[in-house]
Amino acid sequence: MSLSQLTLHNFRNYSELRLNAAPGFMVFSGANGAGKTNVLEAVSMLAPGRGLRRASLRDIANQNGPGDFAVAARLNDAHLGSGTTVDYPERRKTRINEAAVPTNELAEWLSILWLTPAMDRLFTEGASGRRNFLDRLVTALEPAHAGNCARYDAARRERNRLLADARPTDNDWMESLEKQLARYGSLVAEARDRMVTALNERLHHSDQSIFATPHIQLADGQLLTEDQLLQMLRQYRAADRAAGRTIRGPHRTDLDVFHAAKQQPAGKCSTGEQKALLFSMILAHADLIADRRADRPILLLDEVAAHLDPERRAALFGKLAERGGQVWLTGTEPSLFSDIPDGALHFEVSDGRVRLR
Numbered sequence: 001m002s003l004s005q006l007t008l009h010n011f012r013n014y015s016e017l018r019l020n021a022a023p024g025f026m027v028f029s030g031a032n033g034a035g036k037t038n039v040l041e042a043v044s045m046l047a048p049g050r051g052l053r054r055a056s057l058r059d060i061a062n063q064n065g066p067g068d069f070a071v072a073a074r075l076n077d078a079h080l081g082s083g084t085t086v087d088y089p090e091r092r093k094t095r096i097n098e099a100a101v102p103t104n105e106l107a108e109w110l111s112i113l114w115l116t117p118a119m120d121r122l123f124t125e126g127a128s129g130r131r132n133f134l135d136r137l138v139t140a141l142e143p144a145h146a147g148n149c150a151r152y153d154a155a156r157r158e159r160n161r162l163l164a165d166a167r168p169t170d171n172d173w174m175e176s177l178e179k180q181l182a183r184y185g186s187l188v189a190e191a192r193d194r195m196v197t198a199l200n201e202r203l204h205h206s207d208q209s210i211f212a213t214p215h216i217q218l219a220d221g222q223l224l225t226e227d228q229l230l231q232m233l234r235q236y237r238a239a240d241r242a243a244g245r246t247i248r249g250p251h252r253t254d255l256d257v258f259h260a261a262k263q264q265p266a267g268k269c270s271t272g273e274q275k276a277l278l279f280s281m282i283l284a285h286a287d288l289i290a291d292r293r294a295d296r297p298i299l300l301l302d303e304v305a306a307h308l309d310p311e312r313r314a315a316l317f318g319k320l321a322e323r324g325g326q327v328w329l330t331g332t333e334p335s336l337f338s339d340i341p342d343g344a345l346h347f348e349v350s351d352g353r354v355r356l357r
Contacts, residue, residue, distance in 0.1 A: 296325030
């Protein structure tokens with residue numbers, strides 16, 4: 001999974017950008033605010049979801065432009081594109097080989113994983129961030145998961161609307177929505193459980209000499225079947241009506257991560273240990289995807305080199321080179337990437353311009 005070309009239109013601080021890419025390391029260096037992370041964010045928009053910043057579509061559009069943006073890429077002989085229009089700046093549209101498709105279909109073509117400085121807070125903030133992280137990992141492994149999550153969330157929003165309505169409930173419509181919730185909720189929960197089991201197995205057998213080894217588990221700890229989920233929704237319908245929302249289900253799942261050697265929750269580990277746990281999870285998951293999908297995912301590593309000592313930095317680059325695939329990296333100083341093997345493409349980023357070094 002390697003992009004051969006990336007084209008941006010009105011994306012963040014880029015009015016126009018066309019970048020030729022290649023397998024291996026894509027390294028972007030430059031001052032803070034130059035637009036390095038924006039390039040990685042653009043690549044992340046070729047996956048389902050809201051990208052690595054989880055920004056609103058209006059915020060992504062260039063402030064000096066008319067309000068639209070577009071990201072296009074070439075993947076082998078395929079052309080992928082996603083963005084907005086001036087008339088519909090809050091509606092994302094996606095095309096694959098010139099045909100309009102649901103955005104979730106991007107997962108069938110690309111697996112993209114990323115690490116950003118903002119993810120340093122993953123283990124100490126609310127459950128929603130960990131749940132989004134969990135679902136990105138699942139979707140990268142099982143592309144259908146993104147669509148199942150979207151269908152579950154759509155049914156849940158409609159059920160919540162009925163629950164909050166002061167008028168008498170349409171019981172037939174409520175029953176129909178609960179069946180949809182149970183169907184897609186069970187698929188979502190099962191896919192998450194499969195991924196956690198497989199990733200733990202991979203982590204157990206991985207060489208984690210560079211970083212700490214994590215153990216992960218789903219916080220709810222109970223995998224319900226479709227029938228069990230349906231019964232639960234019916235049982236708690238009155239309580240949900242009192243709350244005005246659906247208070248139980250896969251949308252409440254949390255991801256627990258532990259430092260395996262210390263048997264300590266990640267949230268109680270040092271900042272350095274938390275970053276090490278994240279590194280281990282991403283690297284092991286990339287290996288898992290390579291086994292399952294017969295191709296390595298694209299890795300987006302934003303400002304990761306600056307937070308590693310020289311020995312670990314060199315070891316990380318060595319492992320990434322050994323595994324292959326396309327890795328996009330950013331950093332303020334070119335010297336941070338001196339240990340990257342020959343053959344990498346090095347770019348200098350300055351004020352919304354990207355130049356091959």
